[in-house]
Amino acid sequence: MSYAVEDWGAGSDRIVLVHGSLAVGAAAFAEQKALADTFALSVMTRRGYGGTPRIDAVDVQRDAEDVIALLGNGAHLVGTSMGGIVAMNAAGRRPDLVRSLTVIEPPAFALACDVPAVRRVSNALNAHWKLADPKELHAFVTGFVAALEMDMPLPDPLPAPVAAAAVNLVTERPWRVDVPIGAVADASFRKLVVTGGWSEAFDGISRRLADLLGVECHCLRGAGHAVQKVGAPFNTLLRSHIAAA
Structure with missing residues (x-):
């Protein structure tokens, strides 16, 4: 398991x-x-x-x-x-x-x-994945949060559990x-x-x-x-x- x-x-x-x-x-x-x-x-x-x-x-x-x-x-x-x-x-x-x-x-x-706000965020996520460096985890997660239009300041460096999860995040395609x-x-x-x-x-x-x-x-x-x-x-x-x- x-x-x-x-x-x-x-x-x-x-x-x-x-x-x-x-x-x-x-x-x-x-x-x-x-x-x-x-x-x-x-x-x-x-x-x-x-x-x-x-x-x-x-x-x-x-x-x-x-x-x-x-x-x-x-x-x-x-x-x-x-x-x-x-x-x-x-x-x-x-x-x-x-x-x-x-x-x-x-x-x-x-x-x-077809909902404008949904399409806007979906497009922003797609664009972020195309441009962001997946090795720069703090910048990647920061851009991800921004694409979601989420107000969530991130500490730098990322807390260990978030950094570990971010390694997986870069492999997703949420849109x-x-x-x-x-x-x-x-x-x-x-x-x-x-x-x-x-x-x-x-x-x-x-x-x-x-x-x-x-x-x-x-x-x-x-x-x-x-x-x-x-x-x-x-x-x-x-x-x-x-x-x-």
């Missing part, structure tokens, strides 16, 4: 949580540890992140296979940012193992490229990633889409995704792109979502 898992709680309902591009496992979901009073949580660290073996490049489909293995006989599934893309790919392949699906601001740019929207929409499990209200582009993607899935798009402000870090409001929403499932 080349990914890692940290387990919290021992409830009968299990939740698998999948992190995004610049966060690692438990650090991405620290505020969700409060859910361990009711649920068993399996917090995944994807291949190439944290203390897992290095990888040549991020592979969303391989990560999705890892998520499927982690679902076991069935679990609720939560993915944030690129982890949402991974989660949707896993759910599209094995909907029978998914009790419910929650995605937080997935970078599914292709679903909403190209795809999701099996038809398979996810047709699946019988409940779906939840959450956005943070900080970005026209991510709000546009999230609203389009919610429309395609036939669900409401929930907005929780206060934590930017890492919406789950608002803590109690997100946890309450997730508890209600799982209860309804």
Whole structure:
């Protein structure tokens, strides 16, 4: 097994949580540890992140296979940012193992490229990858954050976990990633889409995704792109979502 898992709680309902591009496992979901009073949580660290073996490049489909293995006989599934893309790919392949699906601001740019803000950010990411030096990690991540129109000053040098994750980031192509929207929409499990209200582009993607899935798009402000870090409001929403499932 080349990914890692940290387990919290021992409830009968299990939740698998999948992190995004610049966060690692438990650090991405620290505020969700409060859910361990009711649920068993399996917090995944994807291949190439944290203390897992290095990888040549991020592979969303391989990560999705890892998520499927982690679902076991069935679990609720939560993915944030690129982890949402991974989660949707896993759910599209094995909907029978998914009790419910929650995605937080997935970078599914292709679903909403007709929205001006989405197209603007997608084009900015494409341009950044063409021009930036992948060996200059601080400059690369700074340009990435700027392309996302995110106000997030970065320390120099980058903290070690961010620098390690940035090595993987340079291998991604976030404006190209795809999701099996038809398979996810047709699946019988409940779906939840959450956005943070900080970005026209991510709000546009999230609203389009919610429309395609036939669900409401929930907005929780206060934590930017890492919406789950608002803590109690997100946890309450997730508890209600799982209860309804």
